[in-house]
Amino acid sequence: MAKLLSFHPAKILIMAKTYPTPSSKYIETCCTAGITEDGKPVRIYPVPFRQLKDDKRYKKWQWIEAPIAQSDNDSRKESHKIQFENIKLGVTLGPANQWTQRIPWITKLPRYYDLGKLSEDGKNGTCSLAYMKVESLIKLEIKKADHSKHSKEDLEKLARNSFDLFSDHGDLQEIKEILQKIPYDFYYHFTINGKDQKAKIIDWEICQLYRRCSKEHPDCWEAKIQQKYFEQFKNFDLYLIMGNQNRFRYQFMIISVCAVPRKQKSLADERQMTFDL
Structure with a gap:
């Protein structure tokens, strides 16, 4: 039986976003890292970023609000899961060429x-x-x-572009372009x-x-x-x-x-x- 996660609201400044990797559950996911408004480092994973709708797609140095919970399969204290369907985008911290706020x-x-x-x-x-x-x-x-092409297993994950996969996540959308290795x-x-x-x-x-x-x-x-x-x-x-x-x-x-x-x-x-x- 899956562990019931205890979600709580959080405000997070996005500071890092890695290139996506193939996922058996979400086709592909990326890892996001940032810091909460009270100064605690936080990792958010998994995030099916390219499947999010535009009003959920955050940028680096943008504040977001969303419920998060301590990960149930990753014991690192910074690691959390996020209810990505409830992401609310906030302001972006400073223009791209201005770092004094960041x-x-x-x-x-x-x-x-x-x-x-x-x-x-x-x-x-x-x-x-x-x-x-x-x-x-x-x-x-x-x-x-070392591995310049997707493995057979990864290709199978990336080929599963079916809306059936998203039946329990109504805010996800189909990926139109397969992830490039x-x-x-x-x-x-x-x-x-x-x-x-x-x-x-x-x-x-x-x-x-x-x-x-x-x-x-x-x-x-x-x-x-x-x-x-x-x-x-x-x-x-x-x-x-x-x-x-x-x-x-x-x-x-x-x-x-x-x-x-x-x-x-x-x-x-x-x-x-x-x-x-």
């Missing part, structure tokens, strides 16, 4: 300086959402993915406190940039991505929002790249936060 919320997350320590704390259950502020960006590595992986190499570090990027935005560039510029898509995520961003203050996986809690990836023009520094970021580790 940085104070990023710095409410636990701050880490070393991926090794973050991995250790993820494994022991201390932390599953955090941020790191890059000291210097060394390079963006783009490499062919991104055949490349993206990694940032960077330093913090003089130590070289490396992490994989799974932010929806870099995957969407690949999809657009590979279609519009098939002969130079890689240069286009390098131009933005390395050549441009190396001159920005980079705040990397990090999240781990339920199955592999020691493994943290970049779920949101926050590139802040250096002239837009916030006093909140310069303070020694009580969460610094």
Whole structure:
């Protein structure tokens, strides 16, 4: 018998959204992370984002209101399920090129300086959402993915575009375009406190940039991505929002790249936060 979840209303600022993955129940889902209005990190999963109707589709840096409950199959304290049919969209925090309103919320997350320590704390259950502020960006590595095509099992999940699946979720709609498998992986190499570090990027935005560039510029898509995520961003203050996986809690990836023009520094970021580790 399924556990009865205890939902409660919450107001959440969306800070990260990962590229969707195939799902046996919802065809495809994505993981969303953010922070509640009282400063608590929160992960929302699963969300069948592309199946949501337009009035439920939230953007990064947008406030939403919805009932959430502690996950019944994920013991990480930040992990919650959401009644996505009851999502109410709120205001977006600041224009796209203005970060002074956003940085104070990023710095409410636990701050880490070393991926090794973050991995250790993820494994022991201390932390599953955090941020790191890059000291210097060394390079963006783009490499062919180990599995560059959908598996047979994933294709079967993605092919199940039937309204019958949504009978108990009236606010979901049919997906008109099958989820594209991104055949490349993206990694940032960077330093913090003089130590070289490396992490994989799974932010929806870099995957969407690949999809657009590979279609519009098939002969130079890689240069286009390098131009933005390395050549441009190396001159920005980079705040990397990090999240781990339920199955592999020691493994943290970049779920949101926050590139802040250096002239837009916030006093909140310069303070020694009580969460610094």
